[in-house]
Amino acid sequence: MSINFSKWCVVPAAVLLLGSVALAQDRSSSGSSTQGSSTTTSTPAKQPTVAQRKENQQDRIANGVKSGQLTAGETANLESKEAAINGETRADRAANGGKLTPSEKQQINKQQDQVSKQIYQDKHNANTAHYGNNKVGQRSENQQDRIAQGVKSGQLTPGETAKLEKQQQHINKQVAKDRKANGGTLTTSEKKQINKEQNQASRNIYRKKHNAATQPDAKPKQ
Numbered sequence: 001m002s003i004n005f006s007k008w009c010v011v012p013a014a015v016l017l018l019g020s021v022a023l024a025q026d027r028s029s030s031g032s033s034t035q036g037s038s039t040t041t042s043t044p045a046k047q048p049t050v051a052q053r054k055e056n057q058q059d060r061i062a063n064g065v066k067s068g069q070l071t072a073g074e075t076a077n078l079e080s081k082e083a084a085i086n087g088e089t090r091a092d093r094a095a096n097g098g099k100l101t102p103s104e105k106q107q108i109n110k111q112q113d114q115v116s117k118q119i120y121q122d123k124h125n126a127n128t129a130h131y132g133n134n135k136v137g138q139r140s141e142n143q144q145d146r147i148a149q150g151v152k153s154g155q156l157t158p159g160e161t162a163k164l165e166k167q168q169q170h171i172n173k174q175v176a177k178d179r180k181a182n183g184g185t186l187t188t189s190e191k192k193q194i195n196k197e198q199n200q201a202s203r204n205i206y207r208k209k210h211n212a213a214t215q216p217d218a219k220p221k222q
Contacts, residue, residue: 060123065148071169078115086158140171150208
């Protein structure tokens with residue numbers, strides 16, 4: 001009888017103890033969560049600067065070029081918009097002793113928001129850069145890789161990138177037109193002409209990557 005009484009006393013006591021521990025843990029978690037929430041509210045995340053925003057956009061474009069998610073035409077369009085924003089930023093700074101007013105910063109961020117949406121849409125639409133398993137396609141892919149690397153390193157400015165991509169877009173359109181006229185293939189003379197144009201584009205890429213124009217905070221050119 002005493003044994004049964006002890007058993008039935010111990011079991012509720014154990015349950016009560018476990019319940020108390022669980023309640024204490026919930027309160028602790030709740031307190032930590034509340035504390036973290038209050039900390040976040042009192043110290044909001046710092047907004048990126050104009051220069052950081054610009055660098056982030058260029059990184060996203062470079063990744064899109066490298067992955068093939070952005071075509072040469074899409075890249076040229078995006079870089080033209082970035083070049084326009086950069087030109088506006090320089091003009092505003094020159095007019096204000098090297099600084100931007102709050103309203104100018106707000107306007108620039110608004111424009112970068114629009115470009116950011118365009119980058120996302122272009123990277124996730126049905127258009128992709130396909131070069132094919134041939135020498136002409138490999139040459140185009142190599143050029144895009146060099147341009148992407150230049151954007152990523154800061155050696156190519158948005159204006160320079162836009163010009164290079166427009167040149168690639170012209171070559172790609174010519175290749176597509178020639179293939180369509182010849183049942184999907186290229187004649188020997190057409191291949192020769194395309195390689196000649198890519199040689200010119202290659203020299204342009206090299207010159208623009210090694211001239212004095214760079215993005216802010218870019219690594220020194222070698």
